[in-house]
């Protein structure tokens with residue numbers, strides 16, 4: 462389903478709220494519960510106190526995965542074998558458990574058959590220092606980010622993405638394990654047919670996203686940086702939706718040589734630019750940070766058009782932005798409908814001084 466059909470202009474949808482979170486053996490927490498009773502929650506404490514971990518636990522409840530850790534075992538408190546995160550929302554309780562390689566997600570005591578059933582129910586947007594990797598690292602992170610946006614708006618997209626990835630793994634394993642003279646081209650044809658079927662949808666939806674997202678990013682970047690410069694976000698696909706099968710066919714000789722699938726949406730990239738140059742090499746640290754914040758605000762906008770009210774998770778934002786941009790950011794946040802805002806800072810006084818300019822309903826949690 463595409464966005465335009467999802468823009469149901471219902472401005473009165475209730476804001477989901479997280480009332481309480483209980484963490485068991487999650488990172489540095491043994492067992493700890495936190496009650497939330499305000500629109501804005503400031504989480505304060507010394508370096509290493511667990512502020513980011515608490516934010517990440519909220520993110521986990523929304524997406525059943527950590528924002529920071531790709532490997533679940535890294536979420537488990539040292540010397541233990543599993544963790545549990547329980548979130549009490551307005552009308553329901555979600556429990557995420559992981560133990561010795563097995564993950565389960567419960568909704569009001571009933572385990573979801575598929576974890577994907579939960580995705581899309583609650584949304585959150587994290588803004589964290591690690592986001593810089595989106596610019597500086599390879600294409601995979603950028604693809605993941607954009608795929609995340611599309612998966613939140615369209616359950617077909619998530620389903621096709623997972624199917625595409627499954628077939629791709631099978632095709633690559635077959636290429637790797639089979640000596641070229643023994644390769645069955647009929648079997649590769651079957652894989653290619655499936656990759657083309659799912660892949661064409663992925664490319665088509667990415668293209669649509671690429672028509673909308675850059676405008677928002679430019680708009681927010683302009684406000685944050687006083688229209689300092691132009692930024693760009695360009696989708697680079699290496700095959701057109703209708704041409705994937707042909708592209709795979711053309712690439713088959715090279716695929717056999719390199720023993721992996723070299724074309725298809727899994728190799729696409731999103732180029733981030735400042736002026737006409739790649740952002741990675743040409744933007745200053747401050748410009749990169751402003752761009753990333755603009756990208757995250759565009760994410761919130763995207764969710765808003767889908768009638769979703771995300772939780773905004775701001776990690777270390779006070780340390781990373783100068784005061785002028787920080788105030789601009791809070792000013793800009795006023796235009797979005799957010800469920801709750803959680804932010805971390807080492808200094809409670811500093812946090813309150815800024816927040817009180819914008820919000821009345823503030824809670825502080827000291828770690």
Ligand SMILES: Nc1ncnc2c1ncn2[C@@H]1O[C@H](COP(=O)(O)OP(=O)(O)OP(=O)(O)O)[C@@H](O)[C@H]1O
Pocket residue numbers: 487488489490506507508509510511512513514515534535536537538539777805807
């Ligand atoms: N799996 C784990 N088991 C136990 N402790 C962990 C685990 N993973 C991380 N930690 C600990 O969690 C702490 C880091 O927590 P976190 O990053 O949330 O701190 P923070 O309060 O955000 O710090 P800062 O102000 O420096 O950003 C570190 O002390 C780290 O050693």
